[in-house]
Every structure is written in C-alpha cells, then in structure tokens.
Amino acid sequence: MRPVRLSVVTAAAAVTALTALTGCADKGDAKGGDGAITVTAKDDACEVSKKEFPAGHVTFDIENKGSKVTEVYLLFPDARIVTERENIGPGTKASITAEVKAGDYEVACKPGMKGDGIRQQVKATGGKTVKRSPEMDKAVADFRTYVQQQADETLPKVKVFTDAVRAGDVEAAKKAYADSRIGWERTEPVAESFGDIDPKVDLREDGVADLKKGEQWTGWHRLEKALWQDKKLGPEEKALADALDKDLADWAGRVGKAEITPTSMANGAKELLDEVATGKVTGEEERYSHTDLVDFKANVEGAQKSFELLKPVAAKNDPKLVTELDKQFAAMEALLDTYRADKNTYVFTSYDKVTAPQRKELSDGVNALAEPLSKLGAAVVK
Template identity: 45%
Template sequence: MRRSAPLILSLVAISAVAACGKKDDSTAAASGGPITVKASDTSCEVAKSTLDAGTHVFTVSNSGSKVTEFYVYAAGDRVMGEIENITPGLSRELRVELPAGTYQTACKPGMIGDGIRNALTVSGSAAALTEDAALGQASASYTRYITSQSEALVQKTTDFANAVKAGDIEKAKALYPVARTYYERIEPVAEIFGDLDPKIDGREDDATAELPFTGYHKLEKDLWVTKDISKDGPIADQLVTDVKEIATKAKAEKLSPLQLANGAKELLDEVAASKITGEEERYSHTDLWDFAANVDGSQAAVAALRPALEQRNPELVKQIDKAFAAVDSELAKYRSGDGWKLQTELTQEQLKGLSDVINALAEPISKIAGVIAQK
C-alpha cells in the first residue's frame, strides 16, 4: 500500500510541465471559447448543443442551493468527463476530448439520480491528443497500472467475500479495507461504466428502487453496525461478480490523456469531499485507507503523464512533486501497522492538516488538463 520512492521522485518532473500554461489554449480556440453551463436545482443550461470534434472546455457555474455535478456521457452512460462537488456559488472547468458522435450532458443537483440532461452532437474530425507520442505512451502506461490493480482488486474482493460467506466477522473486517484500497485506486475508470460503480460503491442514502443498497458498503454496515452477516452470502457473491465485470472493462479501457488528468484531480476531490469528513466509510471509519488509495491513484495517473508534462511544463512538475511529498509526510503520521488509524481517532486539527495538504496538492494538479490540451 505504500507508494514507492521512485514513483514519488518521478512526479517531480510533472510540476514543471504545467508552467507552460501561458500558451494559447487550443481547446478554447477550437470551440470559440469555453462552453458555459448554468446549473441550478432545476435546470442545466448548456450554451451549445453541437460541437466540432476535438477538445473542449465546459465552464460550469452552480446558482442553486444544492451541491451539483456535471457529466458528459457517451452511449450507455459511459462517462467521457465529469466534475463532482460543485458547491453553490462555485464555478469549475472541465476539459474533455470528444470524437464525432452523439452524447448527453447532465447536471445532477444534490449529486443523485440521472440528472437534468441535454443532447450534444459532435461532428467532424480532429487529431487525437494521443497522436502526440508522449501522450500516447501515457495512456498505455496507465493501462498497465489499471490492469495490475484490477487483478488485485478481484483477488482481494474474493477473499473478503469468502470471509463474509463463512460468517467470519473479524476476518472480513480485516480484509474489507484492503479490498477497498484497490477499488479506490482505479475509481476514475470504475466510474465510467454506468450503474456498475453505484452497485459496488453506493452509499445507503443514495439507494433507489432500481439500485438498492448493496455492494461494499452494505456489507460494511452489517459487519460493523448490525453485526449480522448470516444472510449476506448473495450480496457478497454479487459484489464479486460486479467487481470482476468492472475489472474486465477497466483493463480494456483506453483512457485519453485528458481523462487521466481529470481523474488525477477527481481522486483528490474525493479525498476532500468524503474521506477526510468520514462520509465514505461511515460504519468502519477506515477512511484513511481510502485516502491513501486515492492519492496512490492520482499519483499513478500523473506519473503516466510525466514525459509529456516534462516536455511542456517542467516547473509544474516540481510543484506537484513537492505537494505529493507533503501529503506523504502528513499521512505517514497516522500509520498503524500495515494500515492506518481510524478516521475517528484523529482530532479536528489533525484532519485539518490532512485537508490542507490535499488542497495544496489539488491546486497544481488542476492545471494538468490545461497543459495536456495544448497543441
């Protein structure tokens, strides 16, 4: 679970790359400027419904009273790009590469449901970012990482499920955060595939008639709260089935360079929104395992992009490396054996320290997409 020193060092170059952001943004040039999205509790007004193929910037502002999300979906609700946790009054940008095809945009007030959707048509052709040799290599490198993590995810989740089916509560409790680690590392890929992520990782308050409360967190609740897993065999079996499916799809998925950049930032947003607060692992309080795994996944995405970032903005690479080192140093204070202390064992001051280093890291990470989108 520990990140290797070579990988940490490899990130040094990434910070430097982002400094090149003073070049003209080809995304804005190609699209005539950012595409504004006005989101509220009841509407999702997207300025354009037709676009030329290529890379585009969506600028999403939330005038509602609820936290919202913005998605660009391909057929089958395959996620091309997303922004989560857009709080009221906040405006955020999403860069996404779109080949010709039909898509949907969606705002999700309250971050639930199918969202308020609009049709989006993309036509024409444009050179893919992966035609740049360094960016093409980044996608290939990250695919190898996802493959290794997905294989471990299936094995560790199977071990966890077997303990649940055997009725061994203590063993299942010990295996639970280990299995979760591998899922949290590949979350940007896992979230691409429609309803699979909610089935595996959905929380109790997000459950619907169509997607009932199941997966990891249902088992988590039964292990730590109800303390009765005698009827959870079918849930454990379904979890393994769903994890195998998502692992197969994840290993076959070829993420674009912008998806890598966006995913690195999304993982840090996940840390800030639900790991530090204790919302994610509300029954087991094993949130720091997820925290470390999200940082691992973000670091892997950035490391894959390193050669391209070094070419384009070596100063940004230095900033990112320094920020990752600060996160590692702060998080190391809360080691416990081969794992981590419970979230509830940390004081508010300690949680704020973790929040501060994550926010400091998220700032330079957020610049990567802009650097990558440059032609």
C-alpha cells in the same frame, strides 16, 4: 458519483476543500472564453451555450448558479462517462477539458448530486483529429495496464473478504475489508466511467434513495454496515458477498475496454482528490469501519500514478506545475505516513481517533495538492 452528506465536525473543512477542488471561487458570469462551451447549472436547468461543436479537445466552463452542490457530466449515449466534474459548490465555477470524438452526447447537470440529472443533447461534429505524441500514447497504454492490474489484483483480495463473510467470521471479514478496496479506490474514476458498476459495489447509505425501482443496496458498504454496526453475518450477507464477487469480476473484465485519454487521466486524478475531500476527510466514506485513511491513501496513489505517467508531457508544457505537484504529492505522502506505524503496510489510525485539528490539517493538505492538480489537464493539451 456519490452524494455528499456534510454532517460531521469536519463539514467546514470539507466545504473549504470543495472550493479548492472546483478550481475557482470567482462569482462572475461565465462567458465561455477561448472557444469553451459554457455550462450553466441551476437547480432546475442545465444550460449549454453550444449544442454542436467541433470534435477534438473540448473545454467546458461550468458555473453553478443553483443553491445546491452539483456535478456535470459529458456522457456517451449508453451512459458511459466521457468526463465529469463533481462537487461544484453554489456560486462557484469549474473548468474541464476532454478529448471528444465526433458523435452524439449528453450533458447532465445533477443538482444535489442525485438522480439522473437535467440533460441536454449535444453533438460533436467532424472537427480536428487529436494527434497524440509518442509520450501521450505511452502514458495511455501504461495507465491502461495499471488499471487492469489493479482490478486483477483486487479480485483475490475481495475473495478473502467474501469468503470470511460466507463463513460467518465477522473478525476475519473486518480484517480483510479495507485491503479489498485498495485497487478500486486507486482507479475509481475508470470504474465509474461505466455508470452501472459503481452503484452496485460502492454505494454509500446516502445513495439508497437514488436506486431505481427494484434495485437493492449492495456492495462493500452494505457489508461494512453489517459487520461494524449490525455485527452479524447471515444468509442475506452471504448473498451480498456472492454478488460483490460477481460484480467486481464484471468490472475486471470490462476495465480494459474503458475509454482512456490523456485528459481523462488528468481529470481522473482530480476526481480522486475530490473523493478525498468529500468522503475521506469528512469520515463519511467508511462511517462504520473508520478505515477512511486507507481509502485516502489509495486515492492519492491513483492520482499520483496518473500524474507520473503524464509528467513527461506536462514537464515540457508547464515545468513549474510539475515541480509544484512533485512537492505537494511528497508533502501529502509524508502527512499520511504520520498515521501509520509501518510505511510498508496499509494499517492506518482508525479515523474516529483522528481529531478535528488533525482532520483540518489533512483537509489543508488536500487543498494544497488539489489546486495545482486541477491544472494538469490543461498542461497536457497545450
């Protein structure tokens, strides 16, 4: 849910990645085929073809007819995210399938990927009860265990980081910074589904303008700037460290209650590749510390975990897709390994040392993985 700012030399590569990640660059009219709900996103409107639809597995065919990159969300009334598709370029389409229970929801389009967006009220009525196979139930249960484990393991790593900040030890805080973010980056779509936690802990400087009145820029990236650009730790930074501990403890306490379905797992894997394309390949995410490749690796690992858990179901429905995803995940892992001396550690090349041709190679690798990964959700519900 973070804004995209394509201001570095890799902007062209990122735009290519965005096209791949939307899953379709066709510029024809969206018809909402096969019973899908059509969402037409414009700069000043969010048009939905059906305001009521049966509950169950629901597909949204999205077309961006605006002039800005947009994102589309299906939201619970309390603003929790049911499903989302970010980074839909102008003139492109995307499709997303979600498991939707009967109830009231909002569809939100966010032109420019900013603000609260343009919203439409929709309702899922009666409809089919989604029946899951034992393999699907196991995948969801195992993934719930995984995200809780990642949150629980993050807290002590964050405390090493925040303790260094509180002690005023710049070098120790720098050393602990990237490691403290790995568990979050592996499971970010689940954390983002709550709506209120991500802006507190992971907001980049681009998003400061979107903060509501009275809100402050807090979290990892505010401290990243203090460490690498300002090169100082004072009372304000120590207070930010306390807030980060508190907000991440809140995350760890709530993550076990997240709405998780097989389709949200598949869509979340796609979202993690989206994060790579728009934040890590461009060098935008960690613009001060240049630890982007650590985040990159963690995002890919989180996507791969979802895929591995869903593989027993996907292999029955689309074995060719599973074979291709196995191949592309292996290729992505091999490419990332070229940027670290020891495969058993998370010490990667500083991203400011990665050349433009190398960034293009990384972008191409993301594209090659993103295209088949965008089909995983459909393979799960066949």
